[in-house]
Amino acid sequence: MCSTLGLDHRKLQLTNSNNISSKDDIVEWCTRLLFVTHLAAYLALLVLLATMVFMIFKLLSDVDGEAGATETEPLRPRKTVTPLTYGTCGEDIERGNCSASSSSSNNSNCATSEDLYDGKVCVICYDEQRNCFFVPCGHCATCYDCAKRIFYVETKTCPLCRRCIRKVRKLFAV
Incomplete structure (x- = not known):
């Protein structure tokens, strides 16, 4: 039809x-x-x-690699703080078998006495970085947790000069 x-x-x-x-x-x-x-x-x-x-335009915008920034995202990326392993063997710390024999055989993995005093690690715990100072002496020798422990629990004296501590102030990195 x-x-x-x-x-x-x-x-x-x-x-x-x-x-x-x-x-x-x-x-x-x-x-x-x-x-x-x-x-x-x-x-x-x-x-x-x-x-x-x-779909092609969406794929091209995703491949561009530039993530859209929002107002709530910080301008600087956050730093991840890793605990320092001074005085321990770097490879064997996860396995738990860092002994004197392994430290003598792996001299490159273990820290030396020069590494322990680099001006950045806490002199009390050797785990965290130095991030506070004592008032009035101004020494920056400990992390904030150890400084609070010295100030509130222990002797209230500076571990370097033995002066009486009046305040503990935290340092903020710029």
Whole structure:
């Protein structure tokens, strides 16, 4: 009934007007049906093409590698503080078998006396970095936890000069 070839090569019969009107109705219906199917196919292809372009742009923006910064993120990245392992063997500390024999065989892994006093490690615990000072003497020799322990629990004297400590102040790195 509906054919694209039949639409182009219509024969008009002028003698029978009833026959012409029913054939014209069928041809018009077929033309409209063909138009609607073509329109639906074009719209489906357009949506598919727009989706593909959107996905390509999204992929390109993700590959750009620049993460979007928000207002709540800090300007400087946070530093991870790792505990210092002065006086212990670096490789064997996880296994728990750092002995005198292993330290003598692995001289490169164990800390020497020069490493212990580098001006950055706490003189009390040798684990944390120095991050506070005592008032009034101004010595910066301990971490904040050890300084609080000296000030509140123990003698309230500086471990270097033995002066009486009035306050402990924390240092903030810039």
